[in-house]
Amino acid sequence: AQTVTQSQPEMSVQEAETVTLSCTYDTSESDYYLFWYKQPPSRQMILVIRQEAYKQQNATENRFSVNFQKAAKSFSLKISDSQLGDAAMYFCAYRRLTGTASKLTFGTGTRLQVTL
Amino acid sequence: NAGVTQTPKFQVLKTGQSMTLQCAQDMNHNSMYWYRQDPGMGLRLIYYSASEGTTDKGEVPNGYNVSRLNKREFSLRLESAAPSQTSVYFCASRAYEQFFGPGTRLTVL
Numbered sequence: 001a002q003t004v005t006q007s008q009p010e011m012s013v014q015e016a017e018t019v020t021l022s023c024t025y026d027t028s029e030s031d032y033y034l035f036w037y038k039q040p041p042s043r044q045m046i047l048v049i050r051q052e053a054y055k056q057q058n059a060t061e062n063r064f065s066v067n068f069q070k071a072a073k074s075f076s077l078k079i080s081d082s083q084l085g086d087a088a089m090y091f092c093a094y095r096r097l098t099g100t101a102s103k104l105t106f107g108t109g110t111r112l113q114v115t116l
Numbered sequence: 117n118a119g120v121t122q123t124p125k126f127q128v129l130k131t132g133q134s135m136t137l138q139c140a141q142d143m144n145h146n147s148m149y150w151y152r153q154d155p156g157m158g159l160r161l162i163y164y165s166a167s168e169g170t171t172d173k174g175e176v177p178n179g180y181n182v183s184r185l186n187k188r189e190f191s192l193r194l195e196s197a198a199p200s201q202t203s204v205y206f207c208a209s210r211a212y213e214q215f216f217g218p219g220t221r222l223t224v225l
Contacts, residue, residue, distance in 0.1 A: 004158075033212070045159075045206065045216035091158060095212075103149065103174060104214060106158035 006107035023092030031097040039089040120217035137192040139207030147211040148190040152203040
């Protein structure tokens with residue numbers, strides 16, 4: 001079974017600075033998807049960024065980028081120029097490539113605080 | 117286009133009571149999912165439905181039943197609620213990039 005580990009329960013960053021959230025996963029498969037979801041206090045789950053394992057290039061979405069290290073099974077999220085609105089829980093998630101309804105396996109989350 | 121909607125947003129039950137959580141999506145997605153979120157444990161899959169008329173167990177199905185009423189609707193039923201089912205419940209749709217509903221906070225006393 002796949003597992004996803006987020007070893008940082010809480011992180012803090014000053015506004016305008018850069019922070020990196022860590023995620024490792026365990027799988028025996030060679031092709032899969034990885035995601036980062038954001039959950040602000042409103043509770044809504046919002047997709048931040050996704051990475052296909054077969055793509056060597058790291059995904060980027062505006063201020064959000066990932067460092068995908070397939071051999072190390074590591075998938076970290078970098079937030080640049082942090083803003084107060086980035087304060088939230090961040091969840092890393094894994095999904096198999098095959099299967100019409102493959103489920104997401106989530107990590108336990110990292111709570112990010114953004115300070116002035 | 118409302119996306120994924122869930123009702124109710126909050127609910128308090130007594131032990132042994134039953135209730136159904138409703139979920140609907142208007143994006144014509146085949147796959148739908150029910151998750152629960154507990155502190156320190158992330159989201160865990162309860163049940164999912166790959167298409168209308170099919171349902172399958174996820175990681176934590178005990179104490180729950182589901183119905184895929186049609187392509188739009190996927191309900192979650194607690195037949196006899198227990199305090200261990202106190203949680204936040206999320207419905208989601210689409211297999212690839214899952215879209216989530218706003219969640220239901222359920223408290224079982």
